[in-house]
Amino acid sequence: MSPVEGDICTKHPFGVGMQVDDIRICVVMVGLPARGKSFIAQKVVRYLDWRDIPAKVFNVGNYRRADTPQPTADFFDTSNTEGERLRRAAAEAAVTDMLEWFHQGKGIIAVLDATNSTKDRRRWIQERCAADNVATLFVESKCDDESLIMQNVMDVKTTSPDYKGLDPEVAAKDFRDRIRKYELVYETIDEDEADMTYVKLINVASQTVINRVHDYMQSRIVYYLMNLHIKPRSIWLSRHGESMYNLEGKIGGDADLSPRGEAYARSLPSLVDQSIEPGQTLTVWTSTLRRTIQTARYLVDKHGRQLPWKALDELDSGVCDGLTYEDIEAKYPEDFKARDDDKYNYRYRGGESYRDVVVRLEPIIMELERNEDILIVTHQAILRCIYAYFMNVPQERSPWMEVPLHTVIKLTPRAYGTIEERWKADIPAVSTFRTKGSSAKHQ
Ligand code: ATP
Ligand code: F6P
Numbered sequence: 001m002s003p004v005e006g007d008i009c010t011k012h013p014f015g016v017g018m019q020v021d022d023i024r025i026c027v028v029m030v031g032l033p034a035r036g037k038s039f040i041a042q043k044v045v046r047y048l049d050w051r052d053i054p055a056k057v058f059n060v061g062n063y064r065r066a067d068t069p070q071p072t073a074d075f076f077d078t079s080n081t082e083g084e085r086l087r088r089a090a091a092e093a094a095v096t097d098m099l100e101w102f103h104q105g106k107g108i109i110a111v112l113d114a115t116n117s118t119k120d121r122r123r124w125i126q127e128r129c130a131a132d133n134v135a136t137l138f139v140e141s142k143c144d145d146e147s148l149i150m151q152n153v154m155d156v157k158t159t160s161p162d163y164k165g166l167d168p169e170v171a172a173k174d175f176r177d178r179i180r181k182y183e184l185v186y187e188t189i190d191e192d193e194a195d196m197t198y199v200k201l202i203n204v205a206s207q208t209v210i211n212r213v214h215d216y217m218q219s220r221i222v223y224y225l226m227n228l229h230i231k232p233r234s235i236w237l238s239r240h241g242e243s244m245y246n247l248e249g250k251i252g253g254d255a256d257l258s259p260r261g262e263a264y265a266r267s268l269p270s271l272v273d274q275s276i277e278p279g280q281t282l283t284v285w286t287s288t289l290r291r292t293i294q295t296a297r298y299l300v301d302k303h304g305r306q307l308p309w310k311a312l313d314e315l316d317s318g319v320c321d322g323l324t325y326e327d328i329e330a331k332y333p334e335d336f337k338a339r340d341d342d343k344y345n346y347r348y349r350g351g352e353s354y355r356d357v358v359v360r361l362e363p364i365i366m367e368l369e370r371n372e373d374i375l376i377v378t379h380q381a382i383l384r385c386i387y388a389y390f391m392n393v394p395q396e397r398s399p400w401m402e403v404p405l406h407t408v409i410k411l412t413p414r415a416y417g418t419i420e421e422r423w424k425a426d427i428p429a430v431s432t433f434r435t436k437g438s439s440a441k442h443q
Pocket of ligand 1: 031032033034035036037038039040061114115141142143148151152155156201203204205230415
């Protein structure tokens, strides 16, 4: 791989001219129970992982569970001295481990996931971090929508390990009591903490208050948080139908669909119908290349005009555009091997790497987070990268994932994960999947 002059630092995808060693941020979650703190923490870490920024969640509840696996609400009463001692010990252990993780150079962004609901607690965290040269970004989730909170309790809290084996109704009542205990001492972030860097997300970012966010990395995280919503929705992904280039085993190009690809395009509206609710319509995105536009064109009657995005164009294979894998192996044997050795980082001469694609897909991910039901008709490498974001696939694996033609994939984000479903059209297509070390023509 040959980084080009003026290019983004390959080691640090956000870091144009930025010293990785300089950045160490603790994102400190703040808020009453059942306000989506763990949800937000996990999403931030998944997003950063996808951007190759080493990050980790330190969940104080997990530390507390080591000593107190199944507390009742009384444990969280501040007049319960033993409870207070154990909760303090759990917070200390999490912060100590987190700082050690930074010291060992294991990552640059940690998310401290706890309620951190008092000013004293937050000041203590800030001071501990500052002493170790770690910046703090407080992220408070405030929500007064009682029905949403109750829904959160029923959706995720009654199945928490805290309530293993308990009747969900009993668990929900105890959790409501736990929230009441916290409400007695909860202090929202206010002007006393005006010296701190923070963002307050009020009623799921319907209002956002941002204070003292100056650093580039922190502003990326805040921008990401501002795009999040929790309305139920799905993302549909399909590759274009089989193309003339696919038939010939050639990569890149701007070929038309093959007759079988055209048949897939005609069948796509009914395939999509199988995966949506009656009357539901989707927003359709394509790349700017003919094969995706042709594949999506019959969706227009029901779902409206498709939106072409340059950012969804296939990975640029540079001088190898229009060649088969056999051609590439014969003409550029060293490149062929280098790509197999590190497919994620290998950049085609005059073209792109998977890492480059992830950088250019960032606005697509932000738009996907902001929007609701979207169907994306795109290309193999692009689909792999988008899929990797939602399904948390590590970069060693994502470029090698098999994504068949003529298949619709539906991803439905849930509280702590994503559900995947697939619908395969009964229309044969070549396989464009190439395993490591092989230059076999598509079949
Ligand atoms: P606890 O303090 O008990 O650990 P928590 O604040 O971490 O609670 P989560 O476990 O993250 O709460 O709750 C997950 C639920 O919160 C999900 O169902 C998710 O849809 C919802 N949620 C996500 N973001 C928000 C938000 N900003 N406000 C309210 N609810 C949210
Ligand atoms: O439900 C609240 C919770 O997530 C508990 O599981 C955990 O013990 C606590 O928050 C951790 O936060 P803190 O001790 O800072 O309130």
